[in-house]
Amino acid sequence: MHRILIYEDNERLRSSLELLLKGMHNMQVVGGFGNCDKVIEQVKELSPSVILMDIDMPGEGGIIGVEKVKRHFPEVFVLMFTVFDDDERLMACLRSGANGYLLKKTSPLQIIDAIENVASGGAPMTPEIARRVLETFKVERKIPSDLGLTPREMQVLELLIKGHTYKMIAYEYKISVETVRSHLKNIYEKMHVNNGNEAVAKALRMRLFE
Amino acid sequence: MHRILIYEDNERLRSSLELLLKGMHNMQVVGGFGNCDKVIEQVKELSPSVILMDIDMPGEGGIIGVEKVKRHFPEVFVLMFTVFDDDERLMACLRSGANGYLLKKTSPLQIIDAIENVASGGAPMTPEIARRVLETFKVERKIPSDLGLTPREMQVLELLIKGHTYKMIAYEYKISVETVRSHLKNIYEKMHVNNGNEAVAKALRMRLFE
DNA sequence: ACCTTTCTCCCCCAAAAGTGCTATTGATAG
């Protein structure tokens, strides 16, 4: 039996949802509210297993809502449910740990499906949403990032990033400080930077190291 | 009409897939191979609209495959299709720009669905996969990361990351170099680091800046 | 055999960075 809690400021839509879900033998709507101002108390009180959460609501919206819920009750599944589909909000929800993301144009059947799905550990989302999520992975992709650094140069740069001084790097690799200097000179030239700080920043931004 | 190209080293499975897809009125299997060694030539030759790509194949596997395809033909949709479901491979594929990710236990009907779906710009994946993808978003979440840096200290640190010298920072904010030094001293202490390189690395890793 | 790259090392020298102090001012919280 799934215990559903609904956050949706549009009264009519909320009623429709309640009606729809009540019609299912294995679902029980334990509550419905128009904003997330008291979400913590309400979840504690009603102990839902799945929350349907609209994003755009007066007072505290769904983004704050999902964050609060997931921080205090990470075991409760939260399903975002919205007309808005801008990437900003989407990502904000996902980062806060939302378990799924539905657009309001989703059919009733699919909503039921999604609830079943999320309750069994899945992460339902429309293919549209999924595409956008994957998109963000791609942009994150490592750019060619071929600076032509030699293996040794990479090693030296790595220790520089760790905050080692030239002397420490030299000791680490059993080479002279002069050699370390040479490597760093070459590194800076190849990276088109003028000092260590810039090199460190650039290397990390290019994800040469983690 | 979708033009499908299949990469799958298991002959029997490949035949089954071909048979399944050929049965559809709007799909045409333009080819099938057991590895990705010549994927570029093959795609150029056969110009598929959707590629079904197994991950584990002798020779060049699907991960190299999807990467090659997406680099040379970003407009071709690639649907990964595999028994393996470890996060490493999954992420590698997604980063390379795979358009969807199916597990082999997926039913024939769902495979057809997924192809239609990916061809119309969606990103089909099993809820299971979707869950894992969302998971990676969560772990990426910004941690409180409160070092107690003051606004001014943040500004100074920001320029340091850009590779500015103390002198340049001082000039930028119309303060004396000594003041910059003071700020940096405090910054290093608060961050528990001993020099600029380490501070830059730590700041970027904590995503204090991007 | 010749060339290039990589890794190694050296010198000089100036600039920059880091450490340890002190100290004044203005704003703010208690």
Add this chain to the structure above:
DNA sequence: CTATCAATAGCACTTTTGGGGGAGAAAGGT
């Protein structure tokens, strides 16, 4: 009113860095 904090600034002193050279040995490719 007082204590704290942020921001400012200074000085002395040491260490570290960065930029300019040059140069030799080993490895790898043509």
